[in-house]
Amino acid sequence: MVNVEGLDTLLHSHPFFQGMDEGMLEFIAGCAANERFEAGDMVFREGGPADKFYVVRHGIIAVEVGVPGRGKATLQTLHEDDVLGWSWLVPPYRWTFDARAATLTRVISLDAVCLRAKMAENHEMAYHLLMRFTAVMAERLHAARMQMLDLYAPGGGPEGDRGP
């Protein structure tokens, strides 16, 4: 049986939920469960139903994509204090990448169907949750752009020891 009170406390201490109203957290915790992944376990696979999102409590999760002829490419690693997954917010609710536990990983998973229903019911809570996800998305987009810039590649800067 899910220990809602315990999960509520765990969610409260996670940076993603920092500052969120206690009542809302309690409401959200009703959709939460503790999960554990051994190193190498798949958390989810590309194309699979995005029926959860995860707040990482401990460990490392690698977000990967299969590249024909090159195997799996790791796009980013997520750690303690990160959240994993927003495909559950966007129809058709399918994962767009793979996620694999790189080490023993403990997470709190949040059931997407349960959460979407609660968001439809409580718009204020939905607003606060979406604001948090927007910040995460903006940060990830910024990081992806930085990676695309390939800042450390040899380039056209002054000749010296700094690069590019």
Next chain:
Amino acid sequence: MTADLMLPRAFRITKVRRELADTFTLVLAPDDDGPVPPFQPGQFNMLYVPGVGEVPISISGDPAQPETLIHTTRAVGAVTKAMWSLKAGQSIGVRGPFGSSWPVEAALGDDVVIVAGGIGLAPLRPLIHAVMARRAEFGKVLILYGARTPDDILFDKQVRDWRGRFDLSVHVTVDRATGTWSGNVGVVTKLIKRGGFDPHHTTAYVCGPEVMMRYAADALVAKGVASTNIWLSMERNMKCAIGFCGHCQWGGRFVCKDGPVFNHAAVADLLPLTDF
């Protein structure tokens, strides 16, 4: 240092180390076997390849051992490509050391966060040596290092040695994972966000490509580190190294003379500008 700041002194190459596919280290000793001038962490020398030209290269060795003059650079232009082909026993010209330095004293009693991007680890290595030589006088010491791929991790053996120390936290991330890499993947600013230091009692030193430094400084400030406690090392088209020719003018400053190490609070407004 020679009396005439514009006159290079001949140094012979005692060792060449290939660090990465395009990055190398030169170990130099004066041809005249005289003393090598002391340097402060973060300072640079002008290295001159006769008949090709002169470039500013930060000193990447240990300031406690100035007699071993070490420079690490990447072969990207005419001069550094010519340097790349030099062998032990050949000579180059050296002027310096020049410029401002990483203010080690500013961090006494504080946590020290050293943020390096790519080959920017080279100008920070003397600082790491200086901090570790006085380790007990600082709080936590963190090295946060971002590289392009696992194959582009500079001084990889030394980085591994640092990671093995109990009095130093080293976190490495790569933009693109290749091979069997099982470490962090993502931008170096993510390592700052993860913290592990007391932002209100932290002095940070940042070196890498300018865009990386700008966002790293922003991430440090967002974490709570005072702008006045953040130090950056800038790179511009330095020619004379003594603030005479004006090639490296940056706003109202000369990077060669007033820098290359600047306090973030003093230059934050200039960082987003691309026309200087």
